[in-house]
Amino acid sequence: MADVTFTVDGKKLTAPAGTLLIEACRAHGIEIPAFCYYPGLSLQAACRMCVVRIEKVPKLQTACTTPVAEGMVVVTESPEIAQARKATIELLLGNHPLDCPVCDAGGECELQDMTFKYGAHESKFVDIKNHRDEQQWSPVVYFDRPRCILCYRCVRVCGEGMDVWALGIQNRGSGSVIAPNGQDHLDCEECGMCIDICPVGALTSGTYRYKTRPWEMSHVGTVCTHCGDGCKTTLGVRRANDGMEIVRGDNRDKSGINGDFLCIKGRYGFDFANREDRLTQPLVRQPSGELKPVSWDEAIDFAGKRLRELRDARGGQTIGVIGSNRTTNEESYLLQKFARAVLGTNNIDHHRTADYPAFAAAMNGESEASLRDFASAKAVLLLGNDPTEQHPGLAWQIRTGVRLRGQHLYVANHQNIKLRRQATSFLRIRENDYAALITYLAGDDSALDRNGEAKAFRDAIRGEGSLIIVFGSEFRGSDVEALVKFGSSLPNVQLACLGDYANSRGAADMGLYPDLLPGYVPVIAAAHFAQEYGASLPSQPGLDLLQMFDAAGHGELAALYVVGANPVARYNIDPASLRNTFIVAQDLFLTETARLADVVFPAANLYEKSGSVTNTFGDLQLVKKAADRAGTRADFELIVRLAVAMGADVKQLVPFGHRGVRADMGQARGAQSGEADRHGVWLAAHHLEPKLSPFDPFAIFDEIQRLVPAYEVPRLDLLSGNDQHLRSGLVQIQHAATRRDVVWPSNDTLFTSGTLGRYSRTMSSVLESREPAETAAD
Amino acid sequence: MASPAQPGTIFSPALAARFDRLVTLYPVRRSALVPMLLYAQDEIGYVSDAVVAEVAARIGITELDVRNVVSYYSLLKTRPAGKYHVQVCTNISCMLRGGNEILDHCKKKLGIPNKGVTPDGVFSLEEVECIGACSWAPAAQVNYAFHENLTPESMDQVLSDYRAKAPNGEGK
Numbered sequence A: 001m002a003d004v005t006f007t008v009d010g011k012k013l014t015a016p017a018g019t020l021l022i023e024a025c026r027a028h029g030i031e032i033p034a035f036c037y038y039p040g041l042s043l044q045a046a047c048r049m050c051v052v053r054i055e056k057v058p059k060l061q062t063a064c065t066t067p068v069a070e071g072m073v074v075v076t077e078s079p080e081i082a083q084a085r086k087a088t089i090e091l092l093l094g095n096h097p098l099d100c101p102v103c104d105a106g107g108e109c110e111l112q113d114m115t116f117k118y119g120a121h122e123s124k125f126v127d128i129k130n131h132r133d134e135q136q137w138s139p140v141v142y143f144d145r146p147r148c149i150l151c152y153r154c155v156r157v158c159g160e161g162m163d164v165w166a167l168g169i170q171n172r173g174s175g176s177v178i179a180p181n182g183q184d185h186l187d188c189e190e191c192g193m194c195i196d197i198c199p200v201g202a203l204t205s206g207t208y209r210y211k212t213r214p215w216e217m218s219h220v221g222t223v224c225t226h227c228g229d230g231c232k233t234t235l236g237v238r239r240a241n242d243g244m245e246i247v248r249g250d251n252r253d254k255s256g257i258n259g260d261f262l263c264i265k266g267r268y269g270f271d272f273a274n275r276e277d278r279l280t281q282p283l284v285r286q287p288s289g290e291l292k293p294v295s296w297d298e299a300i301d302f303a304g305k306r307l308r309e310l311r312d313a314r315g316g317q318t319i320g321v322i323g324s325n326r327t328t329n330e331e332s333y334l335l336q337k338f339a340r341a342v343l344g345t346n347n348i349d350h351h352r353t354a355d356y357p358a359f360a361a362a363m364n365g366e367s368e369a370s371l372r373d374f375a376s377a378k379a380v381l382l383l384g385n386d387p388t389e390q391h392p393g394l395a396w397q398i399r400t401g402v403r404l405r406g407q408h409l410y411v412a413n414h415q416n417i418k419l420r421r422q423a424t425s426f427l428r429i430r431e432n433d434y435a436a437l438i439t440y441l442a443g444d445d446s447a448l449d450r451n452g453e454a455k456a457f458r459d460a461i462r463g464e465g466s467l468i469i470v471f472g473s474e475f476r477g478s479d480v481e482a483l484v485k486f487g488s489s490l491p492n493v494q495l496a497c498l499g500d501y502a503n504s505r506g507a508a509d510m511g512l513y514p515d516l517l518p519g520y521v522p523v524i525a526a527a528h529f530a531q532e533y534g535a536s537l538p539s540q541p542g543l544d545l546l547q548m549f550d551a552a553g554h555g556e557l558a559a560l561y562v563v564g565a566n567p568v569a570r571y572n573i574d575p576a577s578l579r580n581t582f583i584v585a586q587d588l589f590l591t592e593t594a595r596l597a598d599v600v601f602p603a604a605n606l607y608e609k610s611g612s613v614t615n616t617f618g619d620l621q622l623v624k625k626a627a628d629r630a631g632t633r634a635d636f637e638l639i640v641r642l643a644v645a646m647g648a649d650v651k652q653l654v655p656f657g658h659r660g661v662r663a664d665m666g667q668a669r670g671a672q673s674g675e676a677d678r679h680g681v682w683l684a685a686h687h688l689e690p691k692l693s694p695f696d697p698f699a700i701f702d703e704i705q706r707l708v709p710a711y712e713v714p715r716l717d718l719l720s721g722n723d724q725h726l727r728s729g730l731v732q733i734q735h736a737a738t739r740r741d742v743v744w745p746s747n748d749t750l751f752t753s754g755t756l757g758r759y760s761r762t763m764s765s766v767l768e769s770r771e772p773a774e775t776a777a778d
Numbered sequence B: 001m002a003s004p005a006q007p008g009t010i011f012s013p014a015l016a017a018r019f020d021r022l023v024t025l026y027p028v029r030r031s032a033l034v035p036m037l038l039y040a041q042d043e044i045g046y047v048s049d050a051v052v053a054e055v056a057a058r059i060g061i062t063e064l065d066v067r068n069v070v071s072y073y074s075l076l077k078t079r080p081a082g083k084y085h086v087q088v089c090t091n092i093s094c095m096l097r098g099g100n101e102i103l104d105h106c107k108k109k110l111g112i113p114n115k116g117v118t119p120d121g122v123f124s125l126e127e128v129e130c131i132g133a134c135s136w137a138p139a140a141q142v143n144y145a146f147h148e149n150l151t152p153e154s155m156d157q158v159l160s161d162y163r164a165k166a167p168n169g170e171g172k
Helices: A021-027 A079-092 A110-118 A153-161 A193-197 A264-268 A296-314 A329-343 A356-363 A392-405 A418-422 A434-441 A451-462 A478-488 A504-509 A527-533 A545-553 A635-645 A673-685 A697-707 A715-719 A754-758 A761-769 B013-022 B029-044 B049-059 B063-072 B092-096 B099-110 B152-165
Strands: A003-008 A011-016 A051-054 A073-075 A141-143 A167-170 A177-180 A203-205 A218-223 A232-240 A243-250 A283-285 A291-293 A319-322 A379-383 A408-413 A425-428 A467-471 A493-497 A559-563 A582-587 A599-602 A611-614 A619-623 B084-089 B123-128 B140-142 B145-147
Touching: A003 A021, A011 A021, A051 A079, A079 A110, A141 A177, A153 A167, A153 A193, A153 A392, A167 B063, A177 B063, A193 A203, A218 A619, A243 A264, A264 A761, A283 A296, A296 A319, A296 A559, A296 A582, A296 A599, A296 A635, A319 A329, A319 A545, A329 A504, A329 A527, A329 A559, A329 A611, A329 A635, A329 A697, A356 A478, A356 A493, A356 A504, A379 A392, A392 A408, A392 A418, A408 A418, A408 A451, A425 A451, A434 A451, A434 A478, A467 A478, A478 A493, A504 A611, A527 A697, A559 A635, A582 A635, A611 A697, A619 A715, A673 A715, B013 B029, B029 B049, B029 B063, B049 B063, B084 B099, B092 B099, B099 B123, B099 B152, B123 B152, B140 B152, B145 B152
Parallel strands: A003 A073, A319 A559, A379 A408, A379 A467, A408 A425, A467 A493, A559 A582, A582 A599, B084 B123
Antiparallel strands: A003 A011, A051 A073, A141 A203, A167 A177, A218 A232, A232 A243, A283 A291, A283 A599, A611 A619, B084 B140, B140 B145
């Protein structure tokens, strides 16, 4: 729309016609206070805090509902306006308890800040305040009614934003009260958006309430360890007896690819990290059969020596390695390097949740959609999957697109998934008809029998000028190829492949496959890898995960190294079949797999380490160390130490210290610490950090960028905390033969997250609380 | 979305038919919400949980949406009232002409407080805001019938007339 020019506080401003005054002012750095106004939600005009004086209008006007107009002259701060806001606050405080010293929001409360600013320090009210006891609405959500200032943000974000509609308003006037849909409890998706958006402390969370003060925490922005969306979560951490504990997760600064959204997992699913039954000492199985805590040196020496013996005696091809869906790219990369260059085996795999290799091969230069692209897409075609349950961040992006930008959504699914409510067109198909659907969409009328509905669906998709096609793990192998081929026949198409976990994509990209090296390079074409690794690499494809366990059953698997995975439970492996296999496991907990191991290393989780992860859309992001647990070590360090114990050359494994192991990181400039920081950032941005330590993930990241072209993204942007979309167009691969399909989707819901989810008390308690009822609100 | 015809309706066939039509009369179905609640209350006596559930299903909105509206209007009741709901006005005109005395008289006579229900369920009492009968103050409304220019004596007559209409043992 055309721009209009108007004056605010004597400054001439310009904004597109139709922009709300409050937004136009904020865009120019003029802050107008508001409780009820929230960007992206419908207008309420309930709180009267944003009143401003507009010339020639007799009364004060609400800036949140007034669109800017040509020649408008506005005053946003004056004694008159301050008086009006002060009076509003006095009314709000008429019933609001002054329990700020114990309130969760104390110190980060919008009402507190506004009271401070406008100074409603005395009140004409002499009546007794209305008190109501706090209510617990769910394991996650608590409601403290007297603190509520009736801004209705929670009602709107739950309904409009989440499409759950679990909160309402009952009674009227000053007696109004926010009410949950289950009368005395909530039946909802437990995302906690209502708590996050509450300007005061009326809605509080079960995990955080009365635990700490906001200023006692450090805040670290990192990436959620659960699903494959890679949402940014800001963890509030606090010193504890045995390290740093996480007390809160949110995304109030709206910094990541998820905007202000987080689901229950990103917001509350961090609590596994604080469990007291976490492993904090290495365990080694004794001749008696017991797992006994031993020193780190003893455990690492023992595991390293034994692996070396077995490799030398029985050969690398009798050793298997299983990687993780949640470790960093650097760790996954290092693990496959360790497997191939040190153990001398291609028997390496992970729990595959999507057929990324087929996707990478089929793409062949086609454009891959970033999660950010969904925010601006004109049309989305969703095939399979249920993003509301499995990719809540994606579901949020799509819902927001449909709601605010009229995005067209086309859904084809074998179930009535919740996103059908946003769909322009919903096509219900049979579970085994996904491949046929693609054939049909590509023009073969005989592929689907129910033609009328499907034809309209196809015509509508073909009529779109641009489209993102996003598909679930229903598509594998040649189906992915057919789908991408269909996509490339349409104009301006981007594609996205949905996998299940935080770094499932990274595990695939980093070559946790028996037949593929990092960047999906076939193991038979390993020449430049061998050169970089300075070792001869096995050139025959190894065993996949299931074949490894078969081999173990036949007594042909001498050793198994399991990093951050629980295949015994996931694949329901018979423990007896592993009786003659030497197992080294590293994990957070004594899982079903770790319980069978001969050596168990206590590992750090994704919130306790640095590195990078790649979400399922190919968005590369840095994770930052937020928490810490004494007695655990990062998988990266464990792999390096194990390699050293086996006698490997550590500088060959991790290319560090080539320019020496001492450097001036700016300390020489003394008090100029700002200078030092800039110096460090500059060095890092130009790949010039000295890489002083064998445990520096960036030393491996350098190598990844050298060998995997898609990861050649601008380093400085990445370091600044921005997500960087992979340059997938650079991936050019051919697969020799058809690959065995061992993709096994985890089918997690909003309240489960593989083995890790079982260790989250919040998620378990939500599951228990809804035991008899159905799952998410629909 | 709810199907218009409910297999197991709690309403009389006539009312159910009326509701079937009502939801089609407005540009959006939920516009029928308030009239439906009023009619349902007339038939059932109050807005019960079952009424909330069926009305929500008929319109295709959540029960929470229905409760939001029910709780807004004081004329919609979520607890059973008496067979005869006595509403005494005490707004300015009625107050000046003895409305409060009428209310006090009713409390004493019926032996119940404001918003109470007699044990036999025949009467319930409520102090209400202006019922639009200022010219004939003080006034009271029993269900939908107006009784005007009241005195404690004429109020007695009104109450006993209704008492006589209620069969023995009638109530809820």
